[in-house]
Amino acid sequence: MAAPLAGTCRFLPRHASCVLLRRTGVWLSLRSRIHRSSPAHSGLLFSLNRRGVLKDSFPENAAQDQLPRLLQSGAQTVYCGFDPTADSLHVGNLLAIIGLLHFRSAGHHVLAVLGGATAQIGDPSGKTSEREPLSADTVEENTRSIRESIQRIFSNHEVHFHDASRKPGTVTVLNNLSWYKDWGVVAFLSEAGRHFRMGTMLSRHSVQSRLKSADGMSLTEFTYQVFQAYDFHHLNQVYGCRIQLGGTDQLGNLMSGHDYIHKVSGEEVYGLTTPLVTSSAGDKLGKTAGNAVWLNRDKTSPFELYQFFLRLPDNTVEGYLKLFTFLPLAEVERLMEQQREDPSKRLAHKRLAAEVTKLVHGKEGLESAKRCTDVLFHSSVQALEEMSDEELQELFREAPFVELLLEPGTTVIDACRRVNAIPEGPRGYQMLSDGAVWINHRRTNKPEQVLIPKLHILSNGLTLLKVGKRNFYIIKWLSL
Known part of the structure; x- marks a missing residue:
């Protein structure tokens, strides 16, 4: 076998x-x-x-x-x-x-x-x-x-x-x-x-x-x-x-x-x-090497798969388009010509990433990957609002996912403290006042502000909280 x-x-x-x-x-x-x-x-x-x-x-x-x-x-x-x-x-x-x-x-x-x-x-x-x-x-x-x-x-x-x-x-x-x-x-x-x-x-x-x-x-x-x-x-x-x-x-x-x-x-x-396929360093990618890019969503999300192909070195993309897509070779040549004319658009990389993601995860998986890309790299509030709980947890795998009961009068500082996103006492209050906290890609500096639907709480009932540059928290609000 x-x-x-x-x-x-x-x-x-x-x-x-x-x-x-x-x-x-x-x-x-x-x-x-x-x-x-x-x-x-x-x-x-x-x-x-x-x-x-x-x-x-x-x-x-x-x-x-x-x-x-x-x-x-x-x-x-x-x-x-x-x-x-x-x-x-x-x-x-x-x-x-x-x-x-x-x-x-x-x-x-x-x-x-x-x-x-x-x-x-x-x-x-x-x-x-x-x-x-x-x-x-x-x-x-x-x-x-x-x-x-x-x-x-x-x-x-x-x-x-x-x-x-x-x-x-x-x-x-x-x-x-x-x-x-x-x-x-x-x-x-x-x-x-x-x-x-x-x-x-x-x-x-x-x-x-x-x-x-x-x-x-x-x-x-x-x-x-x-x-x-x-x-x-x-x-x-x-x-x-x-x-x-x-x-x-x-x-x-x-x-x-x-x-x-x-x-x-x-x-x-x-x-x-x-042919066996290797990393940019020439090493085999796989289970034994510990650097596998998996085909199951619970191990590598559609977004992560999409980004893997999007970030390939420029000198590999033509070979990958031939190997991993079903595009006619003439179309591959046209894509490469367009990429050479304007490398900054990365048209070949984007097409490669889209084709492979759609093959592995279907059209819905590709749309999910694009939403996650817009949220993470383009700070799109609209894309954030369209995301499911699963997509947010895939995108921010290390981020705590917390379900909270939305009580009347809940403020920004209440939400931050309930998920342990800021220190207790004056230091946490000062961090908020200094603008160190972002809610749904918007900076906030008003600790006592009551949470506002569609601003702090998206229509999908979610809030993406960021403290500093890399500390994310996902809140799922439950109604009374």
């Missing part, structure tokens, strides 16, 4: 898809081979390579002839795996989901496979040490949360981005625990284990790097590639799946699946990888 894309992408140069793939000492340029193949058979792969979404293919001859012909022959089934080792996917995983969305838009069927079983084993790929074991209950809860997230993204894509004139393929979300839960360890090793060779398994990069580390590798982790290979075999037998998509760090696991299926059934199957 793959756990693709442990990170998020910093920047891919214009020819980033001209990457080399090695097997048995031979290096393969995926892009050059697709360019040499017949245009009639290259459509989808050629498009994904131009966007930088695909990096490598396996086996070597797939990019030249077999896989393009297979995709042109009719609807195929493509799968990608996601291990539920956290309760949310992150932006790095989004690139794999986008790959599936491209295949689905082209009429192919896609399987998103959640590793309810393999998450309890742990993928060693890209890891310097073994991850902490997860309980079955934790994995089950993580699986439920990620399933909802994936379904939401596919739904948003169909509503907002898919060409309605083209019939999309089907999408199915599976849990690999469903085909492992009845296996006994002896029966599984007897059937599957005999088709694996220790020399090949030991040669995988993920294994070699861990064997050379101080911690080494456990037997549990070592068997991960067996389970991922069997996943591919099961999906091939039950769903006719012949293509696996994964992050570039999954290439060894893809090879294991290909070899296992070839030995068991003789059928030809294929692997495609997407």
Whole structure:
């Protein structure tokens, strides 16, 4: 089971898809081979390579002839795996989901496979040490949360981005625990284990790097590639799946699946990888690195996701527009020309942030992100008045959220003291008199002023209180 894309992408140069793939000492340029193949058979792969979404293919001859012909022959089934080792996917995983969305838009069927079983084993790929074991209950809860997230993204894509004139393929979300839960360890090793060779398994990069580390590798982790290979075999037998998509760090696991299926059934199957994405410093973004930008709202709000893409370095935005949006490449070029003419408007960044936020959180999420942006950076009282309790708490995550009973005659200083925003006694009174307190983006210097509806209390029953530069308090007023 793959756990693709442990990170998020910093920047891919214009020819980033001209990457080399090695097997048995031979290096393969995926892009050059697709360019040499017949245009009639290259459509989808050629498009994904131009966007930088695909990096490598396996086996070597797939990019030249077999896989393009297979995709042109009719609807195929493509799968990608996601291990539920956290309760949310992150932006790095989004690139794999986008790959599936491209295949689905082209009429192919896609399987998103959640590793309810393999998450309890742990993928060693890209890891310097073994991850902490997860309980079955934790994995089950993580699986439920990620399933909802994936379904939401596919739904948003169909509503907002898919060409309605083209019939999309089907999408199915599976849990690999469903085909492992009845296996006994002896029966599984007897059937599957005999088709694996220790020399090949030991040669995988993920294994070699861990064997050379101080911690080494456990037997549990070592068997991960067996389970991922069997996943591919099961999906091939039950769903006719012949293509696996994964992050570039999954290439060894893809090879294991290909070899296992070839030995068991003789059928030809294929692997495609997407590039790993990194931070501006070149580090992988993800759970292990502790710098993940999550896809679930309770971990990263629509505003925070929007701001992540809005703040990308200028030299990364073109690559990200190609990777993370469905805009035609000609439109990407126009956006970049407009941005070069007036960089201060950041038109490309804004479009990128809007497209990704709408894909992940829908139209409502994008509108929420824009409201939060207006409140925080443009001091918009109108936007503040339109915000929900949830949005305010997302925007000011560290701010206390207090519900207070609105009594007649409540003054500014009463409100400040009831939420402990100012010190007791003369010092707090002086702070108010000196204008250190802001209510709904307006400075106030009258401690004894009675709270006025629509000025101090917005129509949504909220008050945003700020003391100094960074101390926020959110008050939800309850009527008598």
